[in-house]
Amino acid sequence: MSMDAADESLLEELLAGKHRALARIISKIENRSPGYRELVSELYAHTGDADVIGITGSPGAGKSTLVDKLAEAYRDQGETVGIIAIDPSSPFTGGAVLGDRIRMASTVGDMDVFVRSMSARGTLGGLSTATADAVKAMDAFGKDKIIIETVGAGQNEIDIVRTADSVAVLVPPGSGDDIQTLKAGILEIADIFVVNKADREGAARTVQELRDMVQLGDESGLAGGGHHSQEVIDAHDDWDDEPDADGAADEGWTPPIVETVAVHGTGVDEFIDELAAHREYLVDSGEHAEQARTRYAEEIRTLLREDVHAMLEDELAAAGGVDDLAEAVRQGETDPYSIATDVLEPVAACLSDLETDADADSR
Secondary structure (H helix, E strand, O other), rough: OOOOHHHHEEEHHHHHOOHHHHHHHHHHHOOOOHHHHHHHHHHHHHOOOOOOEEEEEOOOOOOOHHHHHHHHHHHOOOOOOOEEEEEEOOOOOOOOOOOOOOOOOOOOOOOOOOEEEEEOOOOOOOOOOHHHHHHHHHHHHHEEEEEOOOOOOOOOHHHHOOOOOEEEEEEEOOOOHHHHHOOOHHHOOOEEEEEEOOOOOOHHHHHHHHHHHHHHHHHHOOOOOOOOOOOOOOOOOOOOOOOOOOOOOOOOOHHHOEEEEEEHHOOHHHHHHHHHHHHHHHHHHHHHHHHHHHHHHHHHHHHHHHHHHHHHHHHHOOOHHEEEEEEEHHHHOOHHHHHHHHHHHHHHHHHHHHHHHHHHHHE
């Protein structure tokens, strides 16, 4: 894949640390402008160094405020930060409704904190393919920490696990019914639980309910360790060194529960410590490499689906368009299964020819 001269210059500027180039490339990615695929393809060779952190949770949990304080704390440690705030899609333009977050005020004017709002574009999980590509742009730029704040849509918002290394789920103080409602979905993706607004009534109860939920999941084998494959251990211990059948220690990640009052910055340092501990666990356990393989496999599948869909749309247009074909079905002249077979026939024939050529080359 080759780029034109303008995109090559844009890539050079991004790699040189020009924030304007980063903004332009993310816009190109989000708009799916001509040449964006070639640009993203070139980014891969410069990625892999950033920590990608997902912040999700129900609306009103205080995600934007916590992200702001998290970025401020990372900057105090001398690390650069990129923030992608996923907003609901406008039904008219497809763009982000909320725009750049006014609640992220602590780092305004700091060029080493780059904030970008992006549209969810109707995806159930609140993330689009463009988000993962924007993460690559920030990674290639050299951001140390990349924070993705999702739209807070609820249980369907599990796509974050395909993009982030560590996922923090924010839970505001509430009743046990709230915890149970979320339990079957969004809570099970957490690597870290954050009870934000912990100075409010009911916070201690919420913390205990979360602990009970994780403990119950351990015993049933259903909840476990966030979105990783390692078995979760006792919710009240950091590690379980009990040897298993072959004598090896059965180690896993227990999602810790951190209490914060984001508006005051309370608990943010502890949150950062837990994120660092999770990162260390991922690397030491080999889970980080497995994450990368899974992520790239999903990206390949997604791109193939997009490309095949586009090819099939072209075939449908060549066959007279969906409306004409639907009318033919209505008139009883054909049926959807026959149409699908006819549309796929040239694609299947092309794949068959490629397999034949490959077999001939291997002989």
